[in-house]
Amino acid sequence: MKYKDFLRKDKMPHIWCPGCGHGMVLSSFLRALAKREYHPDKVAVISGIGCSSRASGYLNFNTLHTTHGRAIPFATGIKMAKPELKVVVLTGDGDSAAIGGNHLIHAARRNIELTVIVFNNNIYGMTSGQYSPLTPHMRLATTAPYGNIDYPFDLVKLAEGAGASFVARGATAQPRHLEKIIGQGLDHNGFSLIEVITQCPTYFGRKNRMGSAVDMLQWQRDNTSTTGKEGKIPLGIFVQEERPEYCANYHHLVKTVAEGKGSE
Amino acid sequence: MKYKDFLRKDKMPHIWCPGCGHGMVLSSFLRALAKREYHPDKVAVISGIGCSSRASGYLNFNTLHTTHGRAIPFATGIKMAKPELKVVVLTGDGDSAAIGGNHLIHAARRNIELTVIVFNNNIYGMTSGQYSPLTPHMRLATTAPYGNIDYPFDLVKLAEGAGASFVARGATAQPRHLEKIIGQGLDHNGFSLIEVITQCPTYFGRKNRMGSAVDMLQWQRDNTSTTGKEGKIPLGIFVQEERPEYCANYHHLVKTVAEGKGSE
Amino acid sequence: MSKRLIQGNEACVEGALAAGARFFAGYPITPSTEIAELMAEKLPALGGVFMQMEDEIASIAAIIGASIAGTKAMTATSGPGFSLMQENLGFAAMTEVPIVVVNVTRGGPSTGTPTKPSQGDFMQARWGCHGDHPIIVLAPSSVQEVYNLTITAFNMSEKYMVPVVLLYDEVVGHLREGVELKGTAEIINRDFPLVPPENYRPYATGDGLIPKLAPFGSGYRYHMSGLSHDETGFPTGNPATIENLVVRLQDKIEKNRQDIIKYKAIDVEDAEVIFLAYGSPLRSALQVQKQARARGEKVGLIQLLTLWPFPHELLTETFARNNADFIIPELSLGQLADEASKSVPRDKITRVNRNDGALITPAQLEQALKGVR
Amino acid sequence: MSKRLIQGNEACVEGALAAGARFFAGYPITPSTEIAELMAEKLPALGGVFMQMEDEIASIAAIIGASIAGTKAMTATSGPGFSLMQENLGFAAMTEVPIVVVNVTRGGPSTGTPTKPSQGDFMQARWGCHGDHPIIVLAPSSVQEVYNLTITAFNMSEKYMVPVVLLYDEVVGHLREGVELKGTAEIINRDFPLVPPENYRPYATGDGLIPKLAPFGSGYRYHMSGLSHDETGFPTGNPATIENLVVRLQDKIEKNRQDIIKYKAIDVEDAEVIFLAYGSPLRSALQVQKQARARGEKVGLIQLLTLWPFPHELLTETFARNNADFIIPELSLGQLADEASKSVPRDKITRVNRNDGALITPAQLEQALKGVR
Amino acid sequence: MNNNWELIISGSGGQGAILAGIIFAEAALADGYNVIQTQSYGPEARGGASRSEVLISKEELAYPKVQQCNLMVALTQESLDKYGPLLADGGTLIIDEDIDASALNTSIKVYKAPIFTAAAKLLRPMVANVLVLGILNTVSGIVSMESLVNAVRARVPAATTDINLAALEEGSKIGKELSAKAFKGGNI
Amino acid sequence: MNNNWELIISGSGGQGAILAGIIFAEAALADGYNVIQTQSYGPEARGGASRSEVLISKEELAYPKVQQCNLMVALTQESLDKYGPLLADGGTLIIDEDIDASALNTSIKVYKAPIFTAAAKLLRPMVANVLVLGILNTVSGIVSMESLVNAVRARVPAATTDINLAALEEGSKIGKELSAKAFKGGNI
């Protein structure tokens, strides 16, 4: 199947603003998926609430649009009940790292096989431009009219600190690289987190005078590096570790108990 | 003042079981506090819910026993409203890392000056012995009768990943060391997290056949190291970084705005 | 069949497993914890899933997810955790995902008195989450009823595609009684769609009111959302569609009140005084009612097994017929009595309330009975 | 004084600042977000604190903390966030910490219809959290009332040491009207203890019902807990103490109903038909009532400003006197009408409900009026 | 025309219809009227037609939405198509000269003005919203020019005050011409 | 004595009073009685006196707590002091020989037995709770020995079945001696 065949054509065009990077993340994700042999019936895409979380509605899989911040535990329930499904979480920086931060770190800790793709536009897009836990220090937002005094998470470090076995970061300005790392995340037998730097020209861009989507992509090119250049935001895979996956562990426990070998 | 003078004598003896390490954490904390010049009126101790969180009730400060997992945001409100208070959070591994995990990482990220002491007994003591996010893999608990298939957080790494500017780990078996690192946490101008390995002989110990409190302390001595010995749980200070503190940042913002210098 | 001596919380687990539950996600809290502990022990042997989540929000999210994947799923909690579950409980109501949520109630408000019984969550069980939403709440008073009503909870949940709350107090949860674990209980499973995937519209209920939601992964690909949605499951801003949805969600419960509302009426026909109760106070009422009848007094008893939807027609009719006095004992400030006052005039209701963590005793109710007669 | 053209949400901010609020913690959500945004803009200049928290649970926790430290504090949210706040709302009720929580309501259940008005959280505002708990809920219908009642909310909160919920729908939140921002409003501040710290027992209310809680850091060291506690604030298992606490928490509101319950009654004396409403439907009712009177019809109107405690005595008396028909328009399935049915017989209530995101129009109410007459 | 105006200003997303409504309402408020301004929120707010409603009356206002629209400004064809039907018989409509209003009821008084050409002449097409207020006020005569000027000053970004005031004046001029034409029974 | 027993078994934290209550209730259930067993939860559960209540009746049981205790086992002085007053006139009490019951109403039939000495003889003091069931059942004659044995088997950890059954037998023996003494009117 070609990647565009995964779209629900009758729902297109999508609601995202002109130049919004969310569509670019989605397209990289779908290309990565198309290269692999998942049957659409065996893919479930779960999202929370936010512009980014609207992504699930455009995908012709089993799709679930949940409550704000809770996509991961919903996905966990689905995955544990039907481990044969490929379960992907599409979420925003607010959805995953603000209200949903706890679920993110706990899923990482458990090493449950979920592919979590964070659409990081450094802002709450859906609610019109408040700062998020990934808004850089002193940037502007509707709730930070004098500059954001918070310090942002480094989501890669946070996931790593939580014990994630696969952690990567891509950017919409690098769609091929992005497709590649999302693909590796999908292949990973365990929890994987892919942070994607994406642009919200409507709010983050406008508030911070970053110009058009084209300019924002240029900013990305100027300020990120896939080769670890000093002073740039690093892109790439930062953790890739094989360790027992949660569903597998559970399955093993079930077998042990069935064989009467469980400790009392 | 001597450290025992901080106790509310009329509430003693405390409710903790014989040999419970929570009293040892409390005593190290009070000794560290006694060495410093805080006036008891200027200290606020906030806790959540759990055996450990009962600690606040025994201390003759401004003390607040909140809801499960939420001590940190309550403390945040108090600190922001009265930055001149020394605000300390006493919490359990469940309270801080299970239900309260999100608040922990966000406070760390903001670098707000709270001293968070986590009484880590690897179990939910108050509710009688269920596993916690800090229960080691395959240990037993009432909700893990066949062994815990979850992987625990390394709380030090989690806090570090979240951006905490002070992170340390102590153990009840090392009360002098513990007192020292808690003291340095109290001195730190920013967010500080001190994880303390402590023993719950009643549940974690009994379920896992670890013997008496005395035996559990011996286990700590055998399995921890303040000098980074290979294969031991490291104790000590792992992060200690000076960076602008949140209340200070806010105060600075207020000044800027007052002077009309804020960006639009 | 011989009876087993088990606790209320254990009966809940047995009932859930008998009803076909194979997924439990929870977070420990007194006085519900035994349910999680027993599930942890029993589910693996049945190939089912037990998960301890990071909190109650994640717990209810996980069971909704599991149910969407086709597995009957449950969580158990108490007041503070139940409060945290409200948002996602509303999500399950809106998306029509069957789940069972057990709330073993303890003294409130807030952390309150965790080891003692209370009935202070009566109104919350109906109205705890935002927006008009459908819900069913069942309330056992004995260990046998816990077992039976847990099965009923799953059945109603699957039949009406709605979250069902099982509400019982700490005393019911912890007492041990002889229970018949009948293997014969009727088990209801949600309907599977009849149309082929191409024609499937998950929320098209046709003449009926209940959608047929195919489990994720079963070949029916569709979208579910907590946003107001149309029959296809996709978000809509169309006013008529939204109105229809909200009203249908209500109607699927309201139009099936007959089937959903369960109660026991004892000696009510000629009663001049009627006890109205559920949970542990019901047990005291039962004793006093029996004794009063034995003394020849015209005293009856209505035991509520379904709390919500609330049986107003029953009370209205009963009152219209008997013009009886009602005695309503509650471990709360009077939430049940307040609700009943929609159907029974306030001055015909005698309230017996207790909020101190102790039970309402038969002696208290004898007293109340004397006061009325 | 000249009027300013401002939105409901802006009036809320102005009211809060006028009442002395100097702390806001929140998490954005439509349709309440403007409140956070304006607070972010205005508080720093006043030396106050604005914080955007990681979620709504943290937001309400932070404002309770700030209030404990002596600062008047507020948060604002909408349905989903309000659901998440319930546990800590109960904590504030139990520990008697004054806070103001604004819920700008939108279509539910669940994520529902975020940009449209609804009144589906009417019952939740009273009963959303576990356990019997005290609470006050106020409901403005115009921008001026938003301003006035926000001040009242803070005043009542400080006077009765109780959380106060301000409930208004999206339309009231977003419409712009001319408002008088009177600087003269009476401002009430919580009482400071009179006894010296050595003799201080925070929850000893003496003859009154309201505790005097000293701000943290003010030299009064004491303990606060969501566990059932005694007068010293420490946990207790003593049944009588627990009972007293739960009952006092109720009484401090119930015994002050006269002061707390605010409403407007227009042309009610001789009315044969009475509109009962709040929020945006009130506005339609107001128009229709006026027009009907102009036509000489005996139509009256009761506007609720206080929703909880609910003014049952008012309705009971009014009905007893007038034997009027009531028309109750609501943007919900009928939560207000249901509550009113405790005081007005069901068959004397005409419900006008709308759940599609649109407003109830005057035309609809004219229709309903015709139906009744 | 009575003393109760129910005005709808509509246009596409970025055209400032909502701001125009607010400014007009503010001017009316200053002139002692009771006013209510509302706008449509919703998914459609992101792109698509946007709408600002203003009620102006000497009487107390209650219901906050337009019931009988008697005054309308439509900045695009799309918004006219969508909201035009709300205009009551005998109402007044102001549209750009390029817009086709032939579908409307003939009882409606239509003012066609070179709104965008005039705005473009001022070198800032985005001031069309304020320019149209000038027209609107001149043909309707609801508020005083003083109040309208004050309201513009108060509501537009400081950097754009001058250009907006210029637009307002230009609009008034156009409005006067149109009124004159209308008075003369010409084709407006 | 009628057919309704309201039994309280109390002791200190680790003594197994609650388990004893459960075993006895289970035996009664097997013998066709209606039974209810409850225990006190609460802060006091952590250390301090613990209490198990068992209601046994041929009638339907409703209220689940002891109202008129007519049968009591107290394993410690503390628990007797605390719960003794609940014992109704004419009730039966079983206590260790070291415990002082002189404060109680004289209508109460007191059986003093060497519970802990006997348990210690079995080398496992922790079986005192089951041993006392043997006494209790012999003096009260409520349940069949068969059901009691089954209940013990079902409820104690597998590794301790034998020792517990031995304790039960020892208890029954002591019980018989006491009953015999009582029958003879001796000092029990």
Add this chain to the structure above:
Amino acid sequence: MAGKFQVRILPAYCKGCGICVSVCPKQVLGLGKDKAQVVQPDQCIGCLNCEYHCPDFAITVTEGEKDE
């Protein structure tokens, strides 16, 4: 003469953000009134930059003549 690659833009999907224009190495694309347009079809080298960058799934680049 058509080139080796065929670039199709779906106007119904295109929102005119201009990203494709900015990433095309060969100036194949240009921005019309609100929508992207293929302005120099022959120049296309099939690098797919435009398709991979388009946020709106509006572009399809295929190999081969238009007429096929």
Add this chain to the structure above:
Amino acid sequence: MAGKFQVRILPAYCKGCGICVSVCPKQVLGLGKDKAQVVQPDQCIGCLNCEYHCPDFAITVTEGEKDE
């Protein structure tokens, strides 16, 4: 003869966990029936191990004779 250090145990606080006994380098302490006791007062070297380890705030070690 009393030693240089005075070890006091508050029986009301002591829960008999035995930790103090285990950490005393000089066998000064022993476990009585449910409570710790000072068994060899003279041996105390004032290292404070016992006080620092006691979970129950039951021990106070002071310098100087008992009689002071």
